[in-house]
Structure formats: structure tokens, C-alpha cells
Amino acid sequence: MTVNCHIVSTEPGKDNPTVRNHFIIALAGNPNVGKSTVFNRLTGMKQHTGNWPGKTVIKAEGTFYHRNRRYTLVDLPGTYSLHAGSADEQVARDFICFSRPDITLVVSDATCLERNLNLVLQVLEITSQVVLCVNLMDEAKRKRIQVDTEKLAQELGIPVVGTAARSGQGLNRLKNVLGDMVDGKIVTSPRCVVYDQELESLVQQIEPRLAIYMPNWVNRRWVALRLLEGEFNLLNHIPHNALMDYPRGEIKEDGALCLL
Amino acid sequence: MHSSLSLADIPVGSSARITSIVTIGPNRRRLLDLGLVPGSRVDSIRRSPAGNPTAYWIKGTVIALRNEDASQILVDTRGVF
Amino acid sequence: MSAISEQKIPVLRELEPLLPANEAVIKDRIVSSIYQQAEAICRQAVKTGKPPVNLDARLDGILTSRWLGFPIMLLLLALVLWITITGANYPSQLLAGGLFWLEEQLASLFMAWGAPAWLYGILILGVYRTLAWVIAVMLPPMAIFFPLFTLLEDLGYLPRVAFNMDNLFRRAGAHGKQCLTMCMGFGCNAAGVTSCRIIDSPRERLIAILTNTFSVCNGRFPTLIVLATIFMGALVAPAYSSMLAALVVVGIIMTGIVVTLFISYLLSRTLLRGVPSFFVLELPPFRKPQLGQIIIRSLLDRTLFVLGRAVVIAAPAGALTWILANSFVGDVSVFTRLTSWLDPLGQIMGMDGIILMAFLLGLPANEIVLPIIIMGYMSAGSMLELDSMSALRTLLLDHGWTWITAICVMLFSLLHFPCGTTLYTIFKETRRARWTLLALLLPLILGILTTLLVNQGAGLIKL
Ligand SMILES: Nc1nc2c(ncn2[C@@H]2O[C@H](COP(=O)(O)OP(=O)(O)OP(=O)(O)O)[C@@H](O)[C@H]2O)c(=O)[nH]1
Ligand SMILES: [Mg+2]
Numbered sequence: 001m002t003v004n005c006h007i008v009s010t011e012p013g014k015d016n017p018t019v020r021n022h023f024i025i026a027l028a029g030n031p032n033v034g035k036s037t038v039f040n041r042l043t044g045m046k047q048h049t050g051n052w053p054g055k056t057v058i059k060a061e062g063t064f065y066h067r068n069r070r071y072t073l074v075d076l077p078g079t080y081s082l083h084a085g086s087a088d089e090q091v092a093r094d095f096i097c098f099s100r101p102d103i104t105l106v107v108s109d110a111t112c113l114e115r116n117l118n119l120v121l122q123v124l125e126i127t128s129q130v131v132l133c134v135n136l137m138d139e140a141k142r143k144r145i146q147v148d149t150e151k152l153a154q155e156l157g158i159p160v161v162g163t164a165a166r167s168g169q170g171l172n173r174l175k176n177v178l179g180d181m182v183d184g185k186i187v188t189s190p191r192c193v194v195y196d197q198e199l200e201s202l203v204q205q206i207e208p209r210l211a212i213y214m215p216n217w218v219n220r221r222w223v224a225l226r227l228l229e230g231e232f233n234l235l236n237h238i239p240h241n242a243l244m245d246y247p248r249g250e251i252k253e254d255g256a257l258c259l260l
Numbered sequence: 261m262h263s264s265l266s267l268a269d270i271p272v273g274s275s276a277r278i279t280s281i282v283t284i285g286p287n288r289r290r291l292l293d294l295g296l297v298p299g300s301r302v303d304s305i306r307r308s309p310a311g312n313p314t315a316y317w318i319k320g321t322v323i324a325l326r327n328e329d330a331s332q333i334l335v336d337t338r339g340v341f
Numbered sequence: 342m343s344a345i346s347e348q349k350i351p352v353l354r355e356l357e358p359l360l361p362a363n364e365a366v367i368k369d370r371i372v373s374s375i376y377q378q379a380e381a382i383c384r385q386a387v388k389t390g391k392p393p394v395n396l397d398a399r400l401d402g403i404l405t406s407r408w409l410g411f412p413i414m415l416l417l418l419a420l421v422l423w424i425t426i427t428g429a430n431y432p433s434q435l436l437a438g439g440l441f442w443l444e445e446q447l448a449s450l451f452m453a454w455g456a457p458a459w460l461y462g463i464l465i466l467g468v469y470r471t472l473a474w475v476i477a478v479m480l481p482p483m484a485i486f487f488p489l490f491t492l493l494e495d496l497g498y499l500p501r502v503a504f505n506m507d508n509l510f511r512r513a514g515a516h517g518k519q520c521l522t523m524c525m526g527f528g529c530n531a532a533g534v535t536s537c538r539i540i541d542s543p544r545e546r547l548i549a550i551l552t553n554t555f556s557v558c559n560g561r562f563p564t565l566i567v568l569a570t571i572f573m574g575a576l577v578a579p580a581y582s583s584m585l586a587a588l589v590v591v592g593i594i595m596t597g598i599v600v601t602l603f604i605s606y607l608l609s610r611t612l613l614r615g616v617p618s619f620f621v622l623e624l625p626p627f628r629k630p631q632l633g634q635i636i637i638r639s640l641l642d643r644t645l646f647v648l649g650r651a652v653v654i655a656a657p658a659g660a661l662t663w664i665l666a667n668s669f670v671g672d673v674s675v676f677t678r679l680t681s682w683l684d685p686l687g688q689i690m691g692m693d694g695i696i697l698m699a700f701l702l703g704l705p706a707n708e709i710v711l712p713i714i715i716m717g718y719m720s721a722g723s724m725l726e727l728d729s730m731s732a733l734r735t736l737l738l739d740h741g742w743t744w745i746t747a748i749c750v751m752l753f754s755l756l757h758f759p760c761g762t763t764l765y766t767i768f769k770e771t772r773r774a775r776w777t778l779l780a781l782l783l784p785l786i787l788g789i790l791t792t793l794l795v796n797q798g799a800g801l802i803k804l
Contacts, residue, residue: 032625046642051497053623054521054539077538081293085286087538087546111626112320113387115295117379118372139628144390152386166631191382195374199367205359213352229371230364232353284365286541287619292372294621300376306401309410310508313517315401315624322401322624324504326511329619 022070023182028096028123029107030116031055031078034135037165038107039075042175047075054078057088059095066175069182074101080115082122083231097126098237100217103181105174107133110140110147110162120156124190125222130158131177138164157189195225202228214238265337267302267316268330275303276335283332295319296333301340397626401501410505417498418594421489423587426566429481430583434730436480440473462667463660467716471659474712475651479563483647486562487639490527495630499524503622513602514609516545517620519552523601526556529647530763533558534770542618548605550767551780554759555597555604559647560707561754565590567711571734572747589751597755604783612779651708658702658709659716666720676717690789691749691796693741700753705761710754745799749792756788 027035031053039047043062048055060075076095077088084093096104104123108116113134123130134147153160159177163170180186194200206224214223218238226234270276278298281288295318296302303317313324361367403409444465451461493499499521507517518540526533533553540546557565569589574582609615666676673681676698683701684694699713715733718740737746758781759767768777 031623046638048642050491050494050499051625051628052494052500052521053625054518054536057536057538081289083286083289083293085290086541091538114376114379114383115319115321117382118293118295118375121375121378139626142393144392146388146390148386148388152382155382155385191378193375193378196370199370202359202361206356209355210352225371227353227356227360228364229368230360235352283619288365289368289372290541290619290621292369292376294623295376297373297376299373305398306405307407308405308504308507309407310505312508312511313504313620313622315405315504322626324507324517324620324622324624326507326517326617326620329621 021068022072023102024072024074024099025103025105025178026074026095026099026101027076027105027107028092028119029076029078030080030109030119033078033107033109033116034165035078035107036075038105038133038135038163038171038174039073041165041168041171042071043073054088057091059091064175067179069179071178073105079119081119082126094237096123097234101129103129103131103178105131105133105178107135107165110134110136111143111145113147121191121193124156124158124192125225126219128158128188128190129181130188130190131174131181132156132158132160133170133174134160134162135165137162137169138167155191157191159186159188199225199228265335266331267304267325267333267335268314268327270304270335270337272304272307272314274337275301275340276337277301277340278333279336280334281332282334283329287329291333294323295321296323302333302335400627401624404498404501405504414502414505415591417493419587419591421486421493422566422590423584424489425482425486426570426586426590427583428485429566430570430730432481432484433477437473437477437730440477444469444473459667463663466720467659467661467663468656469659471655471662471709471712471716472652474715475655475708476648478567478711479559479651479708480644480648482563482566483559483644484640486559487528487643488636491635491639491643492630492632494524495628495635497625497627500622500624504624507620507622509602510605511617511620513605514545514615514617515548515602515605516540516542516618517622519545519549519601519605522549522553523556523598526553526558528559528643530554530556530558530759531766534763534766537770542615544609544613544615545618547771547776548608548613550770551608551776551783552601552604554763554780554784555601555755557594557597557755558707558760560651560760561710562590563708564711564754565593565751567730567733568747568751571730571737572742572744575734576744593751593755596752600756600787604787651706654706655709655712658705658713662702662713662716663720666717674720676720680717689796690753690792691745691799692753692792695740696750696753700757703760704758707754707760745796749796752795753788753792756784756791758785 027039029035032051032055036047036049036056039045039060039062040049043064045060045062047060054077056075056077058077062073062075064071064073074095076092079089079092082093082097084090095101104127106120106123108120120132132152134149134152137147140147147162149160149162159181161170161174161177163174165171177186203221203224206227207220210220210223214220223234265276267276278296278300280298281291281296283291300319304314305317305322306315308314308324313326314330315322315324404413447465447469448461451465502524503517503520506520510517510519521539522533522536525536530553533556534550537546537549537553540549566586569586570583573589574586577585662676665679666674668675670678680694680698682694683697687693687697695717696714699710699717702713703710715736718736758764764777764781767780768774771777
């Protein structure tokens with residue numbers, strides 16, 4: 001069942017369409033899918049990469065220019081979901097959920113897409129400004145796995161680009177898609193997971209009551225679901241008042257041990 | 261129907277379907293996020309030289325679990341080939 | 342409901358009546374729904390053909406096999422070190438020769454220019470000489486070691502090592518991913534400490550942080566390699582010398598691993614008591630490494646980067662050492678005064694005051710320990726032209742070194758305080774001075790005890 005949920009827009013042009021020329025893109029994705037490789041390819045930087053999950057543990061920023069626009073790309077540690085366990089996953093979770101990037105570029109592994117979609121669908125619950133990069137297409141081909149990116153785009157309601165980042169394949173297309181997205185030429189209608197009736201009715205009761213407690217950009221459906229799951233900690237990450245706010249892309253880097 | 265067979269009990273080379281997860285708290289969530297959801301198929305593929313941990317094939321990836329953690333995952337081997 | 346401070350969060354007070362008590366069940370339902378959708382989407386968009394022969398499984402079958410898993414790990418480690426030592430030997434000699442030829446040219450330039458002796462001393466005998474040694478000794482082994490290590494890393498071998506070793510860490514009450522953080526530590530301990538973030542459990546993460554210094558970092562590898570080559574390598578016929586040297590370095594690394602496991606075991610039964618937490622490790626498919634990329638990357642990004650950092654620290658350290666060695670109080674230099682004060686302790690640990698002093702001055706970076714030792718000896722009267730490894734050997738022998746001294750220096754290089762950057766990183770990651778202090782004292786005490794035992798033991802059996 002596909003439903004286009006009402007998502008509080010984090011549309012980039014909104015703040016000031018004529019002046020904004022600089023956009024923040026977060027690189028999210030499961031561990032070891034090639035996020036840092038994509039990052040290096042796009043920014044020309046030299047983040048360390050390696051064939052094991054957990055190579056990147058702190059976030060890194062880089063810039064690139066495309067069609068007269070400046071992009072700040074933020075490479076994040078890999079995470080299997082937005083329910084962070086370890087400190088590196090927390091860094092990723094915090095940035096994806098609370099820093100309001102203009103676009104969240106989710107990188108995924110073409111050879112095990114199903115598990116990767118777990119994260120994609122979770123990200124789609126937070127923001128509609130998502131581009132999916134299906135990386136490791138060369139590996140998938142070798143393993144005789146065919147990913148139909150168009151079909152996938154249709155199913156998810158967001159742009160999908162197939163890439164082989166290590167050889168640079170598909171990255172120009174990716175840049176164009178990102179450009180079209182910030183220019184407002186691509187309008188997404190993200191697929192939204194619809195839960196069972198009991199849950200949905202609870203969400204409907206909670207959602208409107210959240211309005212006065214948090215700024216408009218916070219996705220209230222998402223917060224409602226997390227509260228139902230008992231994840232109260234996330235409230236510490238968002239302003240407790242509709243009028244309080246902090247700028248885009250800003251989130252304090254953390255990850256130090258806190259218990260001991 | 262609940263069998264008391266756990267993932268740690270199935271021999272290397274055999275497959276099973278997850279019936280339920282006993283672990284609670286954050287670890288439960290961790291397993292679910294890796295694709296170990298009830299109903300999904302798991303293949304036990306190899307043990308480490310010391311016999312622990314064991315590697316499983318789950319939704320297109322290889323995940324290693326310690327035997328004491330795998331014993332928290334209940335499985336059914338019937339009807340899985 | 343959880344104990345989160347509800348006073349602080351008014352929204353929770355309002356919503357409390359609405360939130361059901363069965364959070365865990367709701368969680369399950371949410372994940373299941375998401376996975377159902379994911380499955381449905383994949384049915385539409387992904388087609389799997391008949392998979393080709395699973396080479397991964399075959400390779401895994403060998404690399405993690407019951408009988409071959411451990412021997413292969415050891416063999417690979419020895420092989421990497423052997424290639425590094427053999428390959429680095431000649432370029433090191435060449436570089437040393439070239440750099441000291443350049444020193445002579447610079448010296449005559451200084452003469453012609455009529456520069457004052459102290460300036461010549463600081464810049465050439467202090468800064469330049471230290472730099473020359475750092476470069477000649479560090480560059481070749483790193484330029485070979487890094488690409489080899491990256492090759493294994495890109496192939497996907499590291500998670501297999503963690504898979505093989507996990508049982509040992511489990512018994513030590515630690516996390517299997519500690520093995521991955523140790524692998525990062527072989528590059529740089531500061532990076533290794535940060536990489537401990539991949540460990541969920543704070544207790545196990547702290548154990549991994551505190552023991553990371555027992556992984557020999559690239560600042561210490563060259564010292565080990567040089568000493569193993571000129572002392573142990575010289576014990577056998579030249580054809581076998583680099584093989585023996587490699588085995589000695591493997592021995593030191595293995596000692597480090599054993600110490601890591603032992604200290605982890607102790608910590609998890611004393612200060613950091615607890616049972617092993619949950620462990621999941623993904624074993625990614627093997628991927629064919631891109632040779633060209635690896636060589637360029639590890640040369641430009643890692644080798645030159647690390648070398649650059651070493652040079653930045655070595656230059657002032659060289660100047661400082663020269664100044665200390667050439668400022669006199671009475672007729673004894675400050676350096677000699679300081680080192681003679683350390684000498685008694687050094688002697689019972691199988692070393693001497695100059696060596697201990699070098700380790701102290703090497704706090705900012707382990708790379709400069711050996712150059713400072715050399716400078717200390719040279720300023721202490723020896724007028725040697727130091728342009729080759731054999732000259733270095735003579736210098737050390739002249740100052741009373743035996744192979745017991747070499748062993749003690751290698752052990753102390755493995756077991757002393759972490760370098761300044763690592764200590765700072767530990768402080769940043771733990772936010773506690775006491776853990777940082779423990780990270781400093783633990784290896785130091787262990788190092789003093791070990792070298793003491795080795796030296797006294799060797800004395801007893803009259804080696
Ligand atoms: N064959 C192939 N390999 C790739 C591709 N993209 C990345 N890789 C390799 O996959 C491995 C992982 O890449 P990274 O960029 O480190 O992955 P990551 O997502 O940043 O990983 P974490 O930081 O651990 O989350 C590296 O060995 C890359 O060389 C690709 O398109 N094709
Ligand atoms: Mg990365």
C-alpha cells in the first residue's frame with residue numbers, strides 16, 4: 001500500500017530562494033556501502049576507505065561545485081538504522097535526524113538492497129528531500145543481481161541513481177539529480193510505511209499535540225512514532241518550543257563516552 | 261507454535277526460519293535492524309576456528325553472532341530447504 | 342515509562358496518558374512493517390539470476406578454517422613484515438647515504454658563509470640530522486607496509502581476523518570488534534582510540550581504548566625494524582637476516598596482542614567488571630583491491646602525511662636535544678646531567694639514561710626516539726660519520742649495547758606511555774582525567790616491570 005504522507009517540508013528553496021546558493025547534503029547509509037568512496041569522488045577529498053564496516057567513525061565535511069551551486073557534503077559513519085547503538089552510529093543518527101540537511105543522500109548496497117531499504121524507509125519518515133544512490137552496481141552485476149532503478153524510484157517516490165563509485169560510474173548523473181533537486185525541478189512523493197490501525201490511530205492523536213512543543217521543520221509523525229516506541233531521549237535533541245530553533249547543518253559533534 | 265530450537269543449535273550448513281527473538285532492550289532492536297525479523301530465513305554457514313562465533317547468511321549478507329547471543333533467537337527448521 | 346526527566350520535557354507530561362505501556366511490542370511491529378515494505382519493494386525492483394560460483398565462501402572456508410585460520414594470520418603478518426624489512430633495507434641505506442652527503446654539502450655551505458658555530462650546531466647537527474634519520478629510517482618501511490596493509494584491508498581480511506580472534510576477546514571479557522580497533526592502532530594509536538566508537542558497550546569500549554597502545558603503531562615500527570635488523574639480523578647469515586628480523590618483530594607484535602588480552606581480562610575482572618555484551622559483526626564480501634589506487638593512496642595520503650607529521654615534531658625536538666647537549670653547567674652538559682640522573686633506573690631496566698631520556702622526549706611522537714638516542718650518543722663525544730646502518734650498529738655497540746639492550750628497548754617501545762596525541766585523544770574520548778592517567782600508567786608500569794625482569798633474568802642465566 002503506497003500512501004503519500006504529509007511531510008513537513010524541508011524544501012531547500014524555502015528559506016530564501018533567490019539568495020540560497022549553498023546546500024548541505026548528508027551522506028547516510030549502511031556501513032561499508034561506499035559512502036566515503038562517493039564522498040571522495042564528489043569532493044576530491046581523501047577520506048579513508050576500507051572493506052569493513054566501521055571504517056568511518058566521525059563525520060567529515062567537504063565541498064564541491066556543480067552548475068554554479070556550492071554543496072557541502074557531510075560524510076557520516078555507517079548505520080543499520082536510525083536507532084543508534086554505538087557512538088559512531090549516534091553521530092550519524094544525530095546528523096540525519098536533527099541537523100536538517102537540504103538533501104539526505106542515502107547510499108545503499110545493490111547486492112543486499114532489502115536490508116538497506118530498512119534505513120531508506122526510516123529516512124523517508126523524516127524528510128522528503130532524499131536521493132537514493134544504489135552503489136556497488138558492478139558487484140551486483142558480477143553476482144547476477146539486477147536492480148531496476150527506475151522501478152525502485154517509482155516504488156519509493158524519490159530519485160534513484162545507480163552507481164559504481166569506485167570507478168566513478170553514475171556520479172555525474174548523481175550530481176545532476178542533486179542539482180535538479182535543490183532547484184526544485186524534482187518533487188518527491190516519498191513512500192511512507194503505513195502501520196497497523198491501532199498504531200496509526202495513536203499517531204493521529206499524538207501528532208497534533210506536538211505542534212506547540214517543537215519548531216515546524218520537525219517531522220511530527222516521526223516524533224510521534226518514536227515516542228510510541230519509548231525513545232524519549234530524542235526529545236533532548238530538538239528544541240522544546242515551537243519558537244526556539246537552531247541553524248541548518250549545525251549539530252555538535254559528539255560521541256565521547258558518557259557513562260563512566 | 262513455538263519450538264525451543266535456537267539459532268545456536270542448528271548445524272553449520274543448515275537453514276531455519278526465525279520464529280521469535282527472546283532478547284529484549286537495545287540488543288533486540290539491533291538484531292531486528294540487521295534483518296533478523298521473525299519469518300526471515302537464516303542459513304548457518306561457518307564457525308570460527310574456536311567454534312564461537314558462528315557466521316550466518318541473512319538477507320544477502322554474512323553476519324557473525326556469538327553462540328550465547330544466537331541462542332536468544334528461536335527458530336524452526338521445518339519446511340526450510 | 343522510562344526514568345527520563347519529565348519535568349524537563351513538558352510534552353511528555355501532556356502525552357503520558359496516550360502512550361501505551363508495551364513499547365517493546367510496538368517496536369517489533371514497526372520494524373516488521375518496515376521490513377515487509379522493503380521486501381515488497383525488492384520483489385518489484387530486484388531480480389536475482391543464478392549466482393556464480395561463490396568464491397567468497399571458498400576463500401572464507403580457508404581463511405577462517407579451524408586448522409588454517411590462525412596459521413594463515415601469523416603467516417600473513419610475518420610475510421608483510423618480511424617484505425617490509427627486506428624491501429626497506431636497501432632504500433634506507435640509499436636515503437641515509439644521500440641525506441648525509443647533502444649534510445656535508447650544507448656544512449661546507451655554512452663554512453663558506455661563515456655562520457656561527459651554534460647556528461650550524463642547531464640547524465645541521467640538531468634539526469637536519471634528526472630529520473635525516475627520521476626520513477631514512479621511516480620512509481621506506483612505511484612506503485612498503487602501508488600499501489600491503491591497505492591491500493589486506495581492501496580485500497576484506499580484517500573482519501575475518503576479528504571473526505577468528507573473537508573467542509579470545511570473549512574469554513577476556515572484551516568485545517570482538519576490539520580486534521578491528523587494534524588493526525587501526527597498527528596505523529596510529531590515536532586513530533585506533535577513536536575507532537573504538539564502533540563498540541557499543543561503554544565498558545568494552547573503554548577496555549579497547551585503554552589497551553590500544555599495545556598495538557605497535559607506525560611511529561614505533563621503524564625503531565623495531567631497525568633494531569631487529571642490526572642486532573638480531575646480524576646473528577645469522579645475511580641470507581636469513583631479514584627473515585629473523587621479521588620474526589623478532591612478529592614476536593614483539595604478538596607480545597602486544599597477548600598483553601592486550603591479558604590486560605583486558607584483568608580490567609574486566611577488576612575496574613571494569615562486567616560480562617561480555619552483545620556482539621554482531623558483518624563479514625563483507627571480499628572485493629578485488631585496486632592495486633594502482635592503493636599504492637598511490639597509501640604513498641601520498643598516508644606515508645607522506647605521517648612522515649610530514651613526524652618531521653614537524655622531529656625538527657624542534659632535534660633542536661632542543663642539541664641545545665640541551667650543548668649547554669653546559671660547569672663542565673657537564675645539561676643533557677648529560679639529566680641522563681645521568683636517569684641512568685641508574687635505565688641500567689636496571691637493561692638500558693641507559695640516554696635511552697630513557699629519548700623515550701621521555703619522544704612523548705610527542707614515538708618516531709623521534711631513535712634519532713634522539715643517536716644524537717645523545719653522538720654528542721657524548723663520538724665523532725662518527727653516521728651514514729649507514731652498519732655505522733649505526735657500531736655507534737650503539739660502542740655505547741655498550743648488547744642484544745639484551747636491543748630486546749629491552751623494543752619491549753619498552755611496545756610497553757611505555759602512549760604518545761601525546763594518543764593521550765589527548767583518550768582524554769577527548771573518555772572525558773575523564775583518571776582514565777587518561779590510567780592509560781598512561783598501565784603500560785608504563787608494565788614496561789618497567791617487563792624490562793626489569795628480562796634484564797635481571799638475562800643477567801642471572803649469564804647471557
Ligand atoms: N567494486 C566496488 N567497490 C566499491 C564501490 N564503492 C566502494 N567500494 C569499496 O567498498 C569498500 C567500502 O567503501 P567505503 O567508502 O569505505 O564505505 P563506507 O560506506 O564509507 O563505510 P563505513 O565508513 O564503514 O560506513 C571499499 O573497499 C571501497 O573501495 C563500487 O562502486 N564498486
Ligand atoms: Mg566511510
